[in-house]
Amino acid sequence: MALFWMFCGGMALVTLTPRWVVQALADLLQGCGWNGEGNPFFAPGTVNLVPFRTLGDGYILAGNLIMFLPFGFFPALLWRGCTWKRALAAGLCVTGFIECWQLLVGRAFDIDDLWLNTLGAFCGFWSWCLLDRAAPGWTRRFRVRQIQD
Structure with a gap:
């Protein structure tokens, strides 16, 4: 369970960081010789409302799929009653919030x-x-049996 919460913390750090922090990090990395080209994390302030526009970029496609695998995997591994519908809804709600x-x-x-x-x-x-x-x-060994107060 600790691994899941560590993942959530890392995800929050990467996705919820305000623009000024991202810009400061980009400036720091540029000072080290990296220009950040091609990395959507360093393209703040853009809005894309056209579906399938970014599908040609394998980095974005693979990154988004892989980044959210744990949101479907860990709840199913850790808690009983997790269904594909709940995994789908959780993924949509979390990414919608982000x-x-x-x-x-x-x-x-x-x-x-x-x-x-x-x-x-x-x-x-x-x-x-x-x-x-x-x-x-093996998978049942990881299930949460009881939540302690």
Whole structure:
């Protein structure tokens, strides 16, 4: 469970950081000789409302899918009652919050992120399903049995 919460903290740091912090980091990296070209993390203030516009960029496609795999995988691994519908809804709600927050703090908003991240959570859930079928005893060892106060 600690790994899941560490992942959530890292995800929050990467996705919820305000524009001025991102710009300061970009300036620092540019001082070290890196220009940040091609990295959407350093393209603050952009808004894309056209679906499928960023699909040609493999970095964005793979990054969004992989980044949200744990949001589907870990809840299914840790808690009973997690279904593919809940994984899909959780992925959509979390990414919707992140994208709206990024819009508010001057970061990039991309409609493709909504469905790619949701698809990533969905794929994470199905990855857990495959692992659970292959090694059911192993996956059940990680389930939270009781939440302590």
